[in-house]
Amino acid sequence: MNAVDIHAILPHRYPFLLVDAFVSQEGDRFECLKNVSHNEPFFQGHFPAEPVMPGVLIIEALAQAAAVGLAVREKLAAGQIGYLAGIEEAKFKRKVVPGDQLRLTGKILLFRRRLCKVEAVALVGEEVATQAQLSFVFAN
DSSP states (O other): OOHHHHHHHOOOOTTSOOOOEEEEEETTEEEEEEEOOTTOGGGGTSOTTSOOOOHHHHHHHHHHHHHHHHHHHHTOOTTOEEEEEEEEEEEEOSOOOTTOEEEEEEEEEEEETTEEEEEEEEEETTEEEEEEEEEEEEEO
16 A cells, blocks of 8 residues: 555545555554654654654544554445544653654554444554554545
């Protein structure tokens, strides 16, 4: 899967597209990548003297990766959009800074009709940066 395939799945575009690459989807597990660079627009204000990726954007990157993993596993039709409906047990364990590569991983816990739950983890190398349980509702 390449960038064109990701664009076909996700409605997001620059500067809000936070998935750079699809790595794998095996059974209920998926992995995508986000390369964090100094050029990210949010670093201009968060924080100029010590750039840190906002936690809410890490959660958004995990949600986008989950949408890609679900679309691949479920062979979802183009135009079927997952809306983030809930965030539970979110934990932020490490700063994400320019130069880091986020491994956006997850396990699909539930997918029934339009409801989905995903256990999502953002890693830098093997170190957990953020983890959360995300819920989605899918619509056409």
